[in-house]
Amino acid sequence: MSEAPSTAPVCYRHPSRETLLSCSRCERPICTSCMNDAVVGHHCPDCVKEGRRSQRPARTAFGGSRAGQLGYVTTGIIAVNSLVMIASAVLGGPTAIAGGGGFFGLLGTGTPLTDFGEVLGLATYGGEIHGVAEGEWYRLVTAMFLHYGVVHLLLNMMLVAQVGRYLEGQLGPMRFAALYLLAGLGGNVTAYVFQAPNQPSAGASTATFGLVIATIVINRRLLRDNSSMTSMLVVNLIYTFTIPYISIAGHLGGLVVGGATAFVLAYSRMPHRSIKQAAGCAVILLLIVAAAVVRTTALLS
CATH class of the missing domain: 1.20.1540.10 (Rhomboid-like)
Structure with a gap:
């Protein structure tokens, strides 16, 4: 008797890995290898990159980079x-x-x-x-x-x-x-x-x-x-x-x-x-x- 196929979500970057985790920003499923700790929940690698691009670089009190x-x-x-x-x-x-x-x-x-x-x-x-x-x-x-x-x-x-x-x-x-x-x-x-x-x-x-x-x-x-x-x-x-x-x-x-x-x-x-x-x-x-x-x-x- 064959087993029913798994319906658990898989990581969007690693289709062979089942996961119950998801990115708290875009809600895509992510595995433990892809998750990045955030203030609330976890972020996927793509959302982390997007956040870094939109983040203003740190400046000194005089405008130095x-x-x-x-x-x-x-x-x-x-x-x-x-x-x-x-x-x-x-x-x-x-x-x-x-x-x-x-x-x-x-x-x-x-x-x-x-x-x-x-x-x-x-x-x-x-x-x-x-x-x-x-x-x-x-x-x-x-x-x-x-x-x-x-x-x-x-x-x-x-x-x-x-x-x-x-x-x-x-x-x-x-x-x-x-x-x-x-x-x-x-x-x-x-x-x-x-x-x-x-x-x-x-x-x-x-x-x-x-x-x-x-x-x-x-x-x-x-x-x-x-x-x-x-x-x-x-x-x-x-x-x-x-x-x-x-x-x-x-x-x-x-x-x-x-x-x-x-x-x-x-x-x-x-x-x-x-x-x-x-x-x-x-x-x-x-x-x-x-x-x-x-x-x-x-x-x-």
Whole structure:
């Protein structure tokens, strides 16, 4: 005598498995291998995937996404600066690495690459007139990626590595990149405005000073301890004012612009937080460009 066929439902993904369980969302039968625990009942794999697609990604208090935790921008900044230093050393020889004077004789000399990209207002060398006022505006950007020797590079990249990952994790890649570039550009323009036209300067310190003050602003917004960062800032300011051949204007400019940018990023609130942050950064950029235009007009008049 044959048995009556089973009428028990089977898993929609495994037809050979009978089950009395079902997805509490779509009500399809599921086996124990397919079920995913939910607040109420169980969900099938398809409903779990659909829920993940419709779920908004987690954001920090400043709009940063999970991508900022990976530190791609911080790593990229260190890599670009290191590669530029290698190129500068290849073009300038051993003294471009160290032994060129400054900072107890540990800094390197200038090279054809630093001559090309450092901040320079207006000067004659090689029988030609060079400088930002002569139309070489790119110097205001390239100077933040150039260094006079390996020690100069290491000091700045240690700061980037120390605070960059933290800031990128809080702000996200795009906001962190904007902070770094605005601080570096702001410091270079300040050096252009206040230094002698024939006094060159370069280095990522314009940007790193902005990162240090930005960390203080971010920590204050999050009600976190700032004692270590304040001490770091004080030490760097002491170095700025006591060691020769350091661009005081560049460091202070990066500090002010970095602080202003961080304030915009930290204290822009919902709704439309991203729009407010972008608008604030755009205003800062316009002010920086205006200062450079005024300085150029003064040098050429």
